[in-house]
Amino acid sequence: MISKPKTFDNASALKVSQAVIGNTIGEYVLVGRTGESVKLSDYLGKPLLISFIYTSCYHVCPTATRHLAQAVNKARDVLGKDSFNVLTIGFDTPNDTSDAMREFARQQGINQPGWKFLSGDQKTIGRLVNEVGFLYFSSPNGFDHLLQATLVDGAGKVYRQIYGINGTRSDTPRLVEPLKELVLGTPKSDSLLTTLANRIRLFCTVYDPGSDRYYFDYSLFVGVFIGAIILISMLFWLVREWRGQRRNGT
Secondary structure, eight states: OOOOOSSOOHHHHHHHHHHTTTOBOOOOEEEOTTSOEEEGGGGOSSOEEEEEEOTTOSSHHHHHHHHHHHHHHHHHHHHOTTSOEEEEEEOOTTTOOHHHHHHHHHHTTOOOTTEEEEBOOHHHHHHHHHHTTOOEEEETTEEEEOOEEEEEOTTSBEEEEEEOOOSSTTHHHHHHHHHHHHHHHSOOSSOHHHHHHHHHHHHHEEEETTTTEEEEOHHHHHHHHHHHHHHHHHHHHHHHHHHHHHHHHO
């Protein structure tokens, strides 16, 4: 594990962030918007996206959260409404109370299933930010930190760090591609038919930069299927010709 720097700079923050990829995060008990206890493990079993904010931030955190919401909505449109969970967690523990997190979510217009706004005590948040590689430092303007969302797989392992969700069209594939790999590419205890269908969806889910949307292009699969049929037919014909020539030569 890379040691934590004493001051903030992007290069050091990126190193710390990348160093945790592949690590499994532990169990944490956080606080929901109405004061209820929330176990982090309750949101595993499917991909989990974790972002950190501080509620007194007047521009960057609110804007980044709204941009994240846009990308999340596009991801759910193509992968399914309940295909992954999202947690936004306040790291300024004296101020990011459950009431403050509830008000922050209201101001950003986010009240959708599968997305929780959580708070926690200093010890809990300190351990959690270390495990997901999120650095922040107090500054005259509030806090310095990366615009980072951590993608955790269904088993609780850090799978990818996603940086700079800022409202551009590049946000969509930057978020959806790793989610697509986890949602459609990870084998589950489903039937063989379901697994095969997910593999086809993984291959045929493509991004259209013109509309900034994903869609299913089954023509790709059809083309591969037709190509395979042609190849099998040619191999069958070659084998038949070879056998015929052997019979004629005996």
